[in-house]
Amino acid sequence: MSKNKKKFFQILLVFAFLGFLGILINNLIINLARTGLGFNFNWLTKPASFSLAEHPLPYSPSDSYAWALFIGWMNSLKVIISSLVLATCIGTLIGFLRVGKNSFFSIITAGYITVIRQTPLLIQLMCWYFVGFLNMRNNSFLSISNIFNISNKGIELFGLNLSPEFSALLFGLSIFSSAFIAEVIRGGIQSVPLGQWEAFRSLGISEKQGFFKIIIPQALPAFIPGLTSQYLNLAKNSTLAIAIGYSDIYAINDTIINQTGRAVECFIILLCSFLILNLLITKVMGIIDKSIMKSGI
Amino acid sequence: MTCALKLRKFIVNLLKNMINRFFFGIAAFGLLLTSCASNQNKNISRLSLIQKRDELICGVSGKIPGFSFIERDGSYKGLDVDICKAFAAAIIGDSEKVQFRPLTAAERFLAIKTGDIDLLSRNTTLTLSRDSFGGNGLTFAPVVFHDGQGLMVKKNSGIESIQELANKSICVGSGTTTEQNINDTFESLSLPYTPIKYQDLNQVVAGYLQGRCQAMTSDRSQLAAARSGFKNSKDHIILDDVLSKEPLAPASDGSEQKLADAMRWTVFALIAAEEQGITQSNIADKVQLATNNPQLKSLRRFLGVDGGLGEKIGLSNNFVVNVIKATGNYGEIYDRNLGRDSDVPIPRGLNEIYSKGGLHISPPFN
Structure with a gap:
């Protein structure tokens, strides 16, 4: 009877x-x-009938709105994926240094995390773009001929030219997210019981080897949920690109809404594309999580 | 290359099919479940709504000196703002009963459609698509400022014509007619260029000043307004090329004819008052004159002593008097905000009344 009741309520709900x-x-x-x-x-x-400064695939103003939206999505994807990789690298490094024994690094990284986490991303992006990249005028900030060059024309890497808009967005997003990722990493490492540290030390395993072979594998499952939510945030934050003139999907939507007056349809497309993207990120992270669990650590 | 072409075709079709099917599927389901949903919005006209509310909600930009700009004390100032005040004086009878809403270019039309604002007075270009029921579904009042799109470059760049901008970067505000015009112009001349699009004019200016682009484009009035704020305003020149006609006009929802009529004739009243030399300072005398002299038929009709013209458009008969008392005639509004002694001096040019060689003319108040 109570089972039926439960079912009834489920259906009602x-x-x-x-x-x-x-x-x-x-x-x-x-x-x-x-x-x-x-x-x-x-x-x-x-x-x-509008042109775009950046398009990874061939595009001209005579192409359709759908293609323009797709190009926007590609642009978004480009910056999201590269920021995701860079943010993970920086975040992991900062996180490791934060829990490390070196108190100098520990203080520096604590300061980094505090400053970055406590200021709005929009302001950071504007700062990277207008004060950072565009302010360099014509003198390069860092230049190794033919390999690496940072100037007001953006970043040049092995002949690959990244526009200042893309570069500023990449830096801004990666550095902002890295601070959060560092905290996720720190939390994960600290969730491993202290006894584990004492155990490998008493076995005579070196600090470095113990950290990477004993502690990290145990901390990994704790990283995943935190990292997933940071990645999702990063993807969503990428829509701030419009503030610094990068043609991501949101910026292109903005133009299309104005030209066609189809705001509701455009926002539905926008919502759906981010939903799909974030479901993809969640799915990939889920697979990673499962494979970690399976490997039996 | 062919691969990309195929991919493009595929994606375009896929997107269209998917979205159409998926969305209409859900929508049909929604209809099925809620066979009857009451529509609470009674058929009250927007004009009555404003009068009942005793406040006019007016969408402006808030970022363009001379047109609509927020002063240090938080008040709004500019030509677009004064036009809003004139509407409030005509509809409610008090030019101070206006609530200003700063809107971005992309937000403005939706704000009218959803009813968040009553009307838009935000340097908006009148175009067929915007004015039509099949486009943005608005209706426009008469033009309050005749503008044209221009290009501003740094003097020391040596650029003097549009041809010299080939392969250069141009800063442009996204979601404006500007963006389309620049594209049309450069395409028709077969000149390649790189558009750097920012969401609002402040960022366009910052990008241009920081050297991200060799030129910035916008309406010539906005370029002049922006330049007036530069440190060395003389180091920047506005090219002679005019890319487009930009008649700027207030707008309201296309389905609200009463409001549209009231707006149309308020703007005409401002122009007609200038044609007849009726100003803020002499309006009281003119009313006196009209009341005392029954033979001044057209003046009596215009000022609402006779004829009941105001009633026909849902306003009080003396709405013209209220408007002129509050804001002055069109010329006074222009001089206050864009005249020689203002912060953003722009020569009147096309914006003179017709008798002085300009384009502003009012149909008769009969």
Whole structure:
């Protein structure tokens, strides 16, 4: 009887939820009809007639809005993935130094984390772009001929030219996220019982070997949930690109909304593309988590 | 190359199909579940709503000196702002009962459509797409400022014409007609260029001053306004090339005809007052004159002594008097914000009234 009751409530809950969702969507449709906006995605195939500074695939203003959106998504993906890698590297390094025995590094990294975490990302991005990159005028900040060059033209790496907008966004996002990742790493390492440290020391294993072979494998499962949420944040934060003139999907959406007046459709596309991207990140992290669990540490 | 082309076709089709199917699926489900949802919005016109609320909500930019700019004391000042005040004086009878909402270029049309603001007075270019029910679905009041898009470069760059900007970077505000115009112009001349797009004018200016682009583009009035704030304003020149016509006009929701009528005739009243030499300082005398002289038929109609013109558009009969008392005529508004002694001097040019060679003219108040 109680089992049936439970089932009944479950079904009721599902219906209530679907009903609520239905009301919301219906409301949206009625209001759209009332304001004469209506739903229409036919504009997607019309020519975009705006140009883009950066496009990883061939693009011209006579291409369709859908293609322009896709280029925007590619641009977003480009900056998200590269920031993700860079942020993880910096974050891990900072995290290790933070828990290390060297008190000088420990204080420096604590300061880094405090400053970066306590200031808004938008301001950091503006700072990187307007004060950092564009302020360098024509003299290079760091230049190793033909290999590496940072100037107001952006970053040049092995002949690969990264625009100042992309570079500023890459730096801003990576450094902002690295501070959070460092804390995740620190938390993970500190979750390993102190006894483990004492154990490998008493076995005569060197500090370095003990850290990487005994402590880190045990801390890994604790990293994953924290890292996942930081990666998701990073992906979402990338939409601040519009502030510094990088043509990510949000910036392109902004232009399209103005040209077509199709704000609701554009935001639905925007929401869906981020949902897909973040579900992908979550899925990949889930696979990593599972493989760590499987390897039996 | 062909691979990219194929990929493009595939993605375009995929996107379209997926979105259409997916979304309409959910939507149909929603309709099924809620067979009847009440629409609480009674059919009250926007004009009555403003009068009932006793406040006009006006969308402005808030970032363009001379048009709409926030002063140190937090008040708004500029041509667009004065036009809002004139509307409030006409509709409510008090030019101070305005609430200003600063909006970005991308937000502005949706803000009207959702009803967050009553009307827009935000240096908005009147175009067919924006004015039509199949486009943005707005309706525009008469033009309050005739502008054109221009390009500003640094004097020492040696650039003197648009052709010399080939392969250069140009800073542009995203989500504006500006962005489309610059593209149309450079494409028609087959000149390659790199657009660097920022979300608002302040960033466009910063990008230009920091040297990210060799030129910045915007309406010529905005370029002049921006330049007036530069440290060495003489080091920057606005090129002679005019890329587009930019008639700037206030706008409201296309389905609100009463409000549109009130706005249209308020702007015409400002222009008609200048044509007839009626100013803020002599309006009281003019009313006196009209009341005492029954033979001054057209003046009596204009000032609402006779004729009941105001009633026909849902306003009080003396709405013109309220407007001129509050803001002065069009010329006075112009001089206050963009005149020779203002912070952003822009020669009147096309913005003179027709009798002085400009484009502003008012149809008769009959």
